[in-house]
Structures are given as C-alpha cells and as structure tokens.
Amino acid sequence: MDMRQLALEEAALKALADAVGDRLKEVKAQMQKQLETSGVSRVEAALPDGTKVATISRTTPKPEAMVTDQALFLQWVRKHSPANVTSRLVTEVRPAYQAALLAEMTAAGVAQWADKETGEVHDVPGVEIRATRGRTHSVRPTDGGREALAAAWRDGRLAHLGLPQITAGGAS
Numbered sequence: 001m002d003m004r005q006l007a008l009e010e011a012a013l014k015a016l017a018d019a020v021g022d023r024l025k026e027v028k029a030q031m032q033k034q035l036e037t038s039g040v041s042r043v044e045a046a047l048p049d050g051t052k053v054a055t056i057s058r059t060t061p062k063p064e065a066m067v068t069d070q071a072l073f074l075q076w077v078r079k080h081s082p083a084n085v086t087s088r089l090v091t092e093v094r095p096a097y098q099a100a101l102l103a104e105m106t107a108a109g110v111a112q113w114a115d116k117e118t119g120e121v122h123d124v125p126g127v128e129i130r131a132t133r134g135r136t137h138s139v140r141p142t143d144g145g146r147e148a149l150a151a152a153w154r155d156g157r158l159a160h161l162g163l164p165q166i167t168a169g170g171a172s
Contacts, residue, residue, distance in 0.1 A: 032136065041057065045139075045145075048152075057138050058135070059135065073093065073125065111127040
C-alpha cells in the first residue's frame, strides 16, 4: 500500500473514531443519568430482533480512606507514631506508613486507628472515607455480541439509532 493510500485511510479512520468517540461520550452520560434516576442497576442491550448483545451495569465506587488535610494528618502521626515522620526540606508522613494507615482505615470503613499496644482507638484528623471515583457503568458484550452488532450495523438494522450519518462524512 502506498503512503497516500495509508494517509487517506488513517485520516478517514481518525474522523470516524472522533465522531464515534464524541457520540459515545454523550450517550454514556445519558445512560448514566438514566441509571441513576431510575434506580436500575442493570440493563440488557438487544438488537431489534431480540438478540442480546451486551449488559450495561451500574457500578458504585467503593469508599476508601484518603488524606484530606495533610497538616492535621501530619500533626496526628507526629504525636502517635513519630518514627514514621521524616523531615527534609518538607516534613511529611512516610509514604509506606501513610499507605498502611489508609489501607487499615479503608478496611475498617472509618477514619480511626487502633493502637495495637494499648487498644486505644483514635480518630484520625485530616482523613475521611469517601469515594475516589465518580459513579459509572460498564458495558460487557455477550458471547458473539460484537459480531452480532457488526452484522446489524452492516445490514442497516441499527439505522433507527441515528448512527449511519458518521459514514456520510460527519454528523448531520
């Protein structure tokens, strides 16, 4: 294949990918809104003939402990575990200790730490348990779902979705 042919193919594929990507973002946002407002957590995607091609599932991120106020957290660690504070030009909690503490708090589901020697439970200032990612959903094709969708696309059975305009050089 010559370079001009490759250039044309790459330009065409890039234009198609951009058009599909832009529409995918819009549809994904609409689907997420529908999932959240309806309370539905799972939807089956099927072709007009009823062939199941994918499952759309709402996901909810798991909350985890995170430092929200570095100064308060550092002050607390200085008091309760000073060996895990390092001083340089910047004073900070040792990263391994911070990761271990946050993992413990994530597992417990609370911003508290239990001293293993005394059994005393401490609230840890500067740390909160919160979701780290926004809610989203996943699309899992069924076995043969991709192939069925490709065939439906080629045969025009998805024309009602308004997708074919991307093959005519752009959005209409």
